[in-house]
Amino acid sequence: MAYSEQVMDHFMNPRNVGEISEASGIGEAGSPKCGDVMRFSLQMKEGVVRDARFKTFGCGAALATSRMATGIVKGATVEGAVKVANQAVAEVLGGQPAVKMHCSVLAEEALEAALTDYFKKQGEPEDKVIQLKKAAGIQVRRHNHGDEGHSC
Amino acid sequence: MKTVYVDNNATTRVDPKVLREMEPYFCDLYGNPSSMHHFGGQVAGAVKRARQQVAEIIGADPSEIVFTSCGTESDNAAIWGTLHSYPQKHHIVTTRVEHPAVLTLCNHLMKQGHSVTELPVNHEGLLDLDQLRDAITPYTAVVSIMWANNETGVIFPVEEIAEIVKEKGSVFHCDAVQAVGKIPIDMKKNKIDMLSLSGHKLHAPKGVGALYIRKGTRFTPFFIGGHQEHNRRGGTESVPSIIGLGKACELALAYMDEEKTRVKALRDRLEAGLLANIPNALLNGHQTHRLPNTSSLSFEYIEGEGILLLMSREGIAASSGSACTSGSLEPSHVLRAMGVPFTGAHGSIRFSLSRFNTDDEVDYILEKIPPIISRLRELSPFWKRRNRSAAFQ
Numbered sequence: 001m002a003y004s005e006q007v008m009d010h011f012m013n014p015r016n017v018g019e020i021s022e023a024s025g026i027g028e029a030g031s032p033k034c035g036d037v038m039r040f041s042l043q044m045k046e047g048v049v050r051d052a053r054f055k056t057f058g059c060g061a062a063l064a065t066s067r068m069a070t071g072i073v074k075g076a077t078v079e080g081a082v083k084v085a086n087q088a089v090a091e092v093l094g095g096q097p098a099v100k101m102h103c104s105v106l107a108e109e110a111l112e113a114a115l116t117d118y119f120k121k122q123g124e125p126e127d128k129v130i131q132l133k134k135a136a137g138i139q140v141r142r143h144n145h146g147d148e149g150h151s152c
Numbered sequence: 153m154k155t156v157y158v159d160n161n162a163t164t165r166v167d168p169k170v171l172r173e174m175e176p177y178f179c180d181l182y183g184n185p186s187s188m189h190h191f192g193g194q195v196a197g198a199v200k201r202a203r204q205q206v207a208e209i210i211g212a213d214p215s216e217i218v219f220t221s222c223g224t225e226s227d228n229a230a231i232w233g234t235l236h237s238y239p240q241k242h243h244i245v246t247t248r249v250e251h252p253a254v255l256t257l258c259n260h261l262m263k264q265g266h267s268v269t270e271l272p273v274n275h276e277g278l279l280d281l282d283q284l285r286d287a288i289t290p291y292t293a294v295v296s297i298m299w300a301n302n303e304t305g306v307i308f309p310v311e312e313i314a315e316i317v318k319e320k321g322s323v324f325h326c327d328a329v330q331a332v333g334k335i336p337i338d339m340k341k342n343k344i345d346m347l348s349l350s351g352h353k354l355h356a357p358k359g360v361g362a363l364y365i366r367k368g369t370r371f372t373p374f375f376i377g378g379h380q381e382h383n384r385r386g387g388t389e390s391v392p393s394i395i396g397l398g399k400a401c402e403l404a405l406a407y408m409d410e411e412k413t414r415v416k417a418l419r420d421r422l423e424a425g426l427l428a429n430i431p432n433a434l435l436n437g438h439q440t441h442r443l444p445n446t447s448s449l450s451f452e453y454i455e456g457e458g459i460l461l462l463m464s465r466e467g468i469a470a471s472s473g474s475a476c477t478s479g480s481l482e483p484s485h486v487l488r489a490m491g492v493p494f495t496g497a498h499g500s501i502r503f504s505l506s507r508f509n510t511d512d513e514v515d516y517i518l519e520k521i522p523p524i525i526s527r528l529r530e531l532s533p534f535w536k537r538r539n540r541s542a543a544f545q
Binding site for chain 2: 011032036054056057058059
């Protein structure tokens with residue numbers, strides 16, 4: 001198995017594990033069928049991500065990506081967190097087999113879902129994340145994840 | 153770091169006695185067995201002896217053994233060759249749990265216009281023989297069913313299957329790559345027409361296998377070339393490997409009792425220890441209709457690759473039916489065919505032992521694995537809320 005040292009380090013020393021009680025936003029992506037599910041919870045204060053935690057069912061790359069993504073958004077503004085496109089994670093995962101790149105897409109989706117949950121609780125529109133992404137010029141991706149019949 | 157190798161269904165260590173037997177055939181006795189001169193002729197004598205050794209482990213006549221490059225070639229030669237021998241028949245019967253050497257070939261043949269029936273298995277990995285009987289038609293050229301499954305070790309009643317296939321007038325090929333050397337096989341006592349075996353699964357080197365072709369069975373060669381192997385497989389014989397395969401078969405026959413006693417006892421102790429000390433761990437496959445060396449366990453709520461990576465840090469080498477280890481995103485087709493839920497399939501680990509494993513190694517695995525499982529479960533979103541997770545079915 002040929003994971004880079006960096007990925008192995010993220011995998012071996014997973015920080016940011018857990019679920020925040022009374023989180024400002026919780027989001028999940030993936031499906032058990034595909035072998036990976038990421039659940040992110042965020043603690044927001046005055047428009048800044050104070051804490052980000054994950055629980056992930058998945059391979060080494062999925063666990064490493066979860067730690068990277070939660071690490072990157074900590075301390076970021078809401079707008080900044082939105083900009084954590086999967087590319088940031090993908091670059092760190094660079095050189096991994098193509099099939100693993102889907103883990104970075106999954107991290108982006110879990111983050112989006114958590115932010116969407118936060119916005120909903122704030123009374124903001126449900127597509128606020130998409131709006132912010134479009135405003136920042138970030139490509140909005142959708143990848144079929146989930147039910148029977150869908151590819152992973 | 154020490155290595156504890158429990159991935160013997162993937163490949164095995166070459167027995168040092170096998171290597172010693174092979175050594176003279178590289179730099180000293182390197183003649184071509186087909187040559188007229190004595191220098192080559194003496195090599196032909198050694199190949200003949202190896203053929204006898206291979207024949208003996210399966211109770212065959214040496215003339216029924218064709219050396220090949222691997223198990224996959226043997227499977228391809230048997231299925232493809234039989235279809236060519238019976239051009240009026242276009243149907244193949246196999247199972248959903250075959251090795252890719254058979255399943256991928258069948259998919260390929262289907263695209264070329266053949267029809268394929270893949271028989272299902274039950275939750276213990278067993279076939280329904282009535283379904284098999286019903287599946288065979290007058291147009292069935294070949295039925296290809298494995299002796300023992302590589303992932304779960306589940307053994308099919310291939311001798312009984314052979315009776316059914318012959319009664320229905322078709323040819324029966326059996327992929328016995330995982331069975332030869334682990335359980336007794338006697339071709340004199342069954343009606344199997346063709347049988348594949350592979351060297352590197354029984355402590356011979358990689359790159360050599362054999363196909364048993366029962367006397368009187370129609371066969372069209374897959375490798376077309378010289379007159380080697382009595383015109384059944386062209387290409388200069390891979391002499392050192394063939395010598396190695398012969399010696400490995402001789403040794404495997406001698407160690408057969410050890411396989412079903414000491415190796416089985418090690419496997420049983422490993423399996424019982426893991427199941428007793430790890431909650432939500434399940435055995436995949438039938439408890440007793442199983443190879444003595446194999447144990448496939450599912451550790452629910454976590455993913456196999458993570459387990460393998462952490463095991464690997466402790467020097468333990470095994471394999472997983474999880475998607476991430478197969479290069480695709482689908483978990484093991486064998487476990488899915490048995491109806492193992494996705495999360496169990498993704499979290500499956502196969503331990504496969506050999507006569508080189510020891511009691512100390514089993515102790516070491518029993519000590520190292522439970523903390524690895526708990527550690528990964530701490531990261532899993534399903535572990536603590538498992539009781540109310542409907543997504544997990």
